[in-house]
Amino acid sequence: MNEAKRKLLNKRYRAEANFKLFGQIAIGLALLFLAVFMYKIFSKGYTAFQKTWIVTEVHYDKELMLIETDNPSLEDLENADYYDIANKAMTRLDPSLPEEDDRQLIQMVAFTYEQEVKNHLLKNPSLLGKIVPIRLTASDDLDQVHKGNYPRDIPEEDRRVNDYQLKIYDMLNERGDILSKFNLSFFTNPDSREAELAGIASSFMGTVFSILVCLAFSFPIAVLAAIYLEEFAPKNKFTDFIEVNINNLAAVPSIVFGLLGLGVLLAVFNLPRSTPLVGGITLSLMTLPTIIIAARASLKAVPPSIREAALAMGASNMQTTMHHTVPLSMPGTLSGTIIGLAQALGETAPLILIGMVAFVNTIPGTPVDPAASLPVQIYIWSESAERGFVEKVSACIMVLLGFLILMNLAAQIIRHKFERKWN
Amino acid sequence: MNLVLISLILLLGFSSYYFGRKKATIIQSSQRLTALPKFYGYYLAIWCAAPALIIFSLWSVFEPTIVKNFILADYLDQNLTKNELQLIYTKVKALALGTYTGDINNFLDNSAGKYIQIKNMANNAKIVIVLAALILSLSYAYQSIKKNNRMREPVEIFLKWVLFTASLAAVLVTIGIVFSLLFEAIRFFQSVRIFDFIFGTHWYPAKTFVRDGQPDPELMKDAFGAVPLFAGTFFIAFIAMCVAIPVGLLSGIYLAEYATRKVRKYAKPIIEILAGIPTVVYGFFAALTVGPFVKEIGNSLGLEVSSESALAAGAVMGVMIIPFISSLSDDVISAVPQNLRDGSYAMGATKSETIKKVIFPAALPGIVGSILLAVSRAVGETMIVVMASGLAANLTANPLESTSTITAQIVVILIGDQQFGDPKTQAAFALGISLFVVTLFLNVIALTVVKKYREKYE
Numbered sequence: 001m002n003e004a005k006r007k008l009l010n011k012r013y014r015a016e017a018n019f020k021l022f023g024q025i026a027i028g029l030a031l032l033f034l035a036v037f038m039y040k041i042f043s044k045g046y047t048a049f050q051k052t053w054i055v056t057e058v059h060y061d062k063e064l065m066l067i068e069t070d071n072p073s074l075e076d077l078e079n080a081d082y083y084d085i086a087n088k089a090m091t092r093l094d095p096s097l098p099e100e101d102d103r104q105l106i107q108m109v110a111f112t113y114e115q116e117v118k119n120h121l122l123k124n125p126s127l128l129g130k131i132v133p134i135r136l137t138a139s140d141d142l143d144q145v146h147k148g149n150y151p152r153d154i155p156e157e158d159r160r161v162n163d164y165q166l167k168i169y170d171m172l173n174e175r176g177d178i179l180s181k182f183n184l185s186f187f188t189n190p191d192s193r194e195a196e197l198a199g200i201a202s203s204f205m206g207t208v209f210s211i212l213v214c215l216a217f218s219f220p221i222a223v224l225a226a227i228y229l230e231e232f233a234p235k236n237k238f239t240d241f242i243e244v245n246i247n248n249l250a251a252v253p254s255i256v257f258g259l260l261g262l263g264v265l266l267a268v269f270n271l272p273r274s275t276p277l278v279g280g281i282t283l284s285l286m287t288l289p290t291i292i293i294a295a296r297a298s299l300k301a302v303p304p305s306i307r308e309a310a311l312a313m314g315a316s317n318m319q320t321t322m323h324h325t326v327p328l329s330m331p332g333t334l335s336g337t338i339i340g341l342a343q344a345l346g347e348t349a350p351l352i353l354i355g356m357v358a359f360v361n362t363i364p365g366t367p368v369d370p371a372a373s374l375p376v377q378i379y380i381w382s383e384s385a386e387r388g389f390v391e392k393v394s395a396c397i398m399v400l401l402g403f404l405i406l407m408n409l410a411a412q413i414i415r416h417k418f419e420r421k422w423n
Numbered sequence: 424m425n426l427v428l429i430s431l432i433l434l435l436g437f438s439s440y441y442f443g444r445k446k447a448t449i450i451q452s453s454q455r456l457t458a459l460p461k462f463y464g465y466y467l468a469i470w471c472a473a474p475a476l477i478i479f480s481l482w483s484v485f486e487p488t489i490v491k492n493f494i495l496a497d498y499l500d501q502n503l504t505k506n507e508l509q510l511i512y513t514k515v516k517a518l519a520l521g522t523y524t525g526d527i528n529n530f531l532d533n534s535a536g537k538y539i540q541i542k543n544m545a546n547n548a549k550i551v552i553v554l555a556a557l558i559l560s561l562s563y564a565y566q567s568i569k570k571n572n573r574m575r576e577p578v579e580i581f582l583k584w585v586l587f588t589a590s591l592a593a594v595l596v597t598i599g600i601v602f603s604l605l606f607e608a609i610r611f612f613q614s615v616r617i618f619d620f621i622f623g624t625h626w627y628p629a630k631t632f633v634r635d636g637q638p639d640p641e642l643m644k645d646a647f648g649a650v651p652l653f654a655g656t657f658f659i660a661f662i663a664m665c666v667a668i669p670v671g672l673l674s675g676i677y678l679a680e681y682a683t684r685k686v687r688k689y690a691k692p693i694i695e696i697l698a699g700i701p702t703v704v705y706g707f708f709a710a711l712t713v714g715p716f717v718k719e720i721g722n723s724l725g726l727e728v729s730s731e732s733a734l735a736a737g738a739v740m741g742v743m744i745i746p747f748i749s750s751l752s753d754d755v756i757s758a759v760p761q762n763l764r765d766g767s768y769a770m771g772a773t774k775s776e777t778i779k780k781v782i783f784p785a786a787l788p789g790i791v792g793s794i795l796l797a798v799s800r801a802v803g804e805t806m807i808v809v810m811a812s813g814l815a816a817n818l819t820a821n822p823l824e825s826t827s828t829i830t831a832q833i834v835v836i837l838i839g840d841q842q843f844g845d846p847k848t849q850a851a852f853a854l855g856i857s858l859f860v861v862t863l864f865l866n867v868i869a870l871t872v873v874k875k876y877r878e879k880y881e
Contacts, residue, residue: 012773019775023677026670030694030749033742040712041704224589232583233590246593251796251866252859253803255830256600258837259855263603267843285596292593318579346701349805349830353837375703382707382810390711397704404699 041401045394051183051196052143053135054109054172058089058117060128067128077122086114089134094168104164110137110196135179140195140388142169146178150387160387186395190361191372191380195388198381200396202363206276206356206371207345213280213367214344218287219337223326225288226295226333231321250289257286258350266354274355274370282354283344290343294336298329303422331418335411342407346400348375374400428479428550432557436472439561443467443568450571458575463568465578470564473581475557482549490541494534506844604859607843607852614846615647620853623648626816626827628836628847647850649857651818655733655826659808660801662737662822663744667797670741671748672790678749679756680778691750698746706810709739714811721823729813734822736812740804747797755789755876756782788876795869799862805830829858 062072065080072080090105090113091097097105106113113136120134121127141160144150146169156163172178189199233239261282265271271278302325310320351357357376364371372380378396381389446467447460456463494515495508503511511531517523518535519542568574612620625648674694678687714735721728759782767777783790813825814835827835836851 012776016773016775019778020677020681023673023681026673027677027690027694029670030674030697030742030745031690034693034697037700037708040708221589221592224586225592228583228586228590232586242590242594245597247870248863248866249593249596251799251862252600253799253805253830253862255803255805255833256604256855256859256862259833259852260596260600260603262837263607263852264599267603285599288593288596316575316579318582342699346699346703348701348703349809349834352834357838375701378701378703378707379806379810382710393707397707400701400704404701408699 041394041397045391045398047147047149048186048391048395049183050147050180051185052138052146053179053181054138055133055135055177055179056089056093057131058085058120058134059131060121061085062129064088072128074122074125077125077128082114082118086117089117089136093172104162105168108139108142108165108168110139110194112137112197137196138178140386143196144387145169146180149391186392190363191359191377192361195386195392198389198392200374200377200399202360203372203374203377205364206279207373209276209364209367209371210280210283210373211341211345213277214283214287215337215341217281217284218291218340222288222291223295223333226292226299227321227326229292230296230299231325232317246289246292250293254286254347255349255353257282258353260285261350261354272368274358275368276364276371276373277367278354279351279356279373280367282350283347286347286350287340287344290340291333291337294340295329295333298332298336299325301332301422302328328420331414335415338407338411338414342404345403345407346375348379351376352379424546425483428553432472432475432479432553435557436468439471440464440468446568454571457571457573462574462578466574467561467564467568469578469581471557471561474560475553478556479549479553482553486545486549490538490545493541494538497534600859604852604856607849608856611846611849611853620647620649622650624650624818626651626832628850649854651816652827652829652832652854654818655816656802656828656830658820658826659733659737659740659812659828660798662734663740663801664794664798666738666741667744667748668794671745672752674745675749675752676756676778679753680774680782691753694749695746697743700743702743702804702806703810705739705743706806709735709807709811713739726823728823729825731811731813731825732823733812733826736808737822739811740801740807743804743807744797744800747800748793751793751796752786752790755786755793758789759785788872792869792873792876795865795872799865799869802865803830803858803862805834809834829854
């Protein structure tokens with residue numbers, strides 16, 4: 001073999017190695033992005049599962065609460081005045097502060113502090129007249145300082161927490177009067193304008209209702225349609241037309257379904273705006289083609305011998321289908337349905353169009369109450385300028401991703417455990 | 424009221440199933456049955472519930488319009504516009520329900536009384552007619568059971584019709600999309616010339632906001648030029664494709680040709696996770712991490728970078744699309760028959776040469792199809808652009824500036840309360856139909872190409 005040929009051969013081998021390397025780099029890039037993405041979300045979001053409290057003492061002073069009777073009933077306590085004692089509980093932290101600067105201390109806790117003082121007493125009425133320790137929700141700015149998400153070294157006028165408040169915070173922290181515990185209220189509170197009080201309960205219920213409505217509408221229709229197309233439809237132009245329709249619908253951008261929901265469900269049928277009912281129906285139109293395609297694929301996978309055997313035993317076409325083919329195809333159909341629902345779970349744009357982006361600070365109890373949904377909540381919070389919402393968004397994303405993983409896992413398990421392999 | 428009626432119908436339906444089945448066992452004692460006893464039950468139940476429910480739903484659909492026409496007939500001689508009539512009707516309804524708080528005049532009061540009267544009459548008539556239909560059809564069905572007619576066939580034919588109706592749902596959805604978009608879009612094009620919309624270069628719908636009366640037609644002409652949006656849409660899609668095609672295609676090729684079974688088993692589903700992440704999450708990521716990152720790099724190079732740049736949105740969108748291209752091209756490449764490869768190897772070609780010169784050309788139609796599907800995906804993507812690329816419609820080819828897309832503008836216009844009849848709202852539907860047409864076009868081509876390709880090797 002002469003020199004030139006060897007050179008050429010080496011060149012070809014190098015090209016081979018390079019090409020393989022490019023492929024590996026491409027896969028590596030995709031995986032790297034996924035890793036960076038997950039890392040960013042988790043490192044930003046995990047702190048949202050911790051909540052910060054300030055511990056102070058409150059004196060349930062009957063005179064300040066304007067209670068006149070000796071043995072006040074629960075109703076009296078309900079109607080008592082908590083403003084003064086709640087403020088006193090905060091100013092107690094620094095008695096040297098002149099009275100006109102009270103707000104500086106009060107701003108360190110969430111604006112619901114008066115309510116919290118009240119609820120504490122209503123839970124234990126025997127505390128009346130006593131001086132007791134109480135923990136109050138810290139304001140989101142302080143919360144962020146405590147979690148180290150907020151820079152302390154920038155000039156005072158650029159900060160939401162001033163030097164005096166930082167001094168008090170450091171003092172409390174040294175005394176161990178800053179508590180940090182699991183943030184249950186993130187899961188039980190509805191949305192709020194204040195980051196320290198905002199929770200996902202309302203949007204979570206909105207999501208649950210939308211998905212249930214979506215399932216109730218899309219699953220039966222899709223399965224029936226798939227049965228017809230796969231088992232009964234004659235081969236003609238109209239059937240082809242239906243098929244082309246389904247394939248195209250599967251690729252229509254989700255926002256177009258939002259426009260459909262707005263133009264038909266809201267404008268023509270006058271269904272209530274901003275509700276999971278409308279959201280669920282809109283999503284179900286979107287999920288319909290996905291489930292039909294999955295159901296057809298799993299019907300197709302049932303071998304003809306099953307049908308032939310049933311027909312040979314004298315079953316009618318309908319009986320063969322309903323008693324044998326459909327039950328055997330169910331695992332595939334169900335896992336396809338779950339995957340379709342998982343897609344619907346993450347949809348945002350169509351829900352925004354039908355008004356599920358409204359600020360909702362109550363937890364919806366039925367599908368016809370106004371609600372948001374988890375992805376829309378992510379959008380709403382991420383548009384908010386307040387720093388405390390960044391970790392809330394990340395935490396909300398973690399919850400959403402958790403659900404998606406669970407659903408996909410369920411689809412996998414159904415597929416592997418119950419689907420029969422025909423050989 | 425309606426719920427009670429529906430529950431009653433359903434309850435009767437269920438009980439007639441058991442009744443029919445029992446009747447069959449009685450018939451069985453004297454003559455041979457024509458079908459299994461349960462079909463007698465099904466037959467009776469279907470005849471009991473189906474006609475009643477159909478009449479019920481038709482009635483419920485048409486009743487409001489008819490009642491409305493009755494009420495508004497009194498106002499026809501007053502020469503009122505459609506909106507004024509609608510307002511009067513809303514007032515009458517509120518008055519009848521006792522929720523009205525405005526001024527009450529005699530005329531309105533009369534109408535409200537009439538409304539209550541008609542509504543009551545309609546309700547009673549509905550109950551009577553629905554129940555009459557139920558009894559009639561039930562007795563007909565009972566007669567044919569008694570005669571021991573063939574029972575299985577009618578039940579199965581009914582079921583088949585139910586299945587057929589369900590399969591029409593997809594067609595109905597398509598019709599619904601086309602009509603709802605067209606309806607509003609046509610009204611939009613009555614106030615804005617279609618030429619100005621397709622070729623105008625200024626998109627600034629907020630300009631047309633006027634408190635009273637009609638907006639100035641001169642303003643309208645200049646406010647709804649969609650060229651910046653079309654350009655922005657394809658620009659961002661182009662950036663996304665610059666990321667997604669190389670990475671997606673190379674990963675697809677690697678997975679199909681080089682990867683060991685084990686690598687393939689794990690790498691493919693992990694990459695597909697990228698497609699399962701909700702787009703709003705990508706949007707957050709693009710706005711919070713990628714945007715500032717791009718800006719920092721640009722600034723350190725001395726470039727002017729907007730913090731909401733087309734580049735950030737496009738790049739993140741590209742990452743989202745990687746799995747579409749990689750999975751589809753993996754499938755397509757795996758479907759290329761082995762004998763093509765063997766032939767190439769036998770000629771002494773290396774693996775990469777085989778891929779480049781034999782497999783890739785053979786798989787090209789399928790790959791093109793998958794890329795077209797990915798483009799249609801990118802064109803229809805909404806949340807990433809809304810959150811990461813700004814909302815001002817700039818006509819620019821600079822990836823470092825912010826641009827807007829068709830989808831993002833639809834969201835901008837329709838977020839919050841919408842007024843139907845407002846040219847801004849109608850503009851969103853006009854944008855929607857252009858989006859629908861573009862994606863439909865891409866999908867149809869892609870699906871045809873892929874289908875042709877599949878047939879070639881099957």
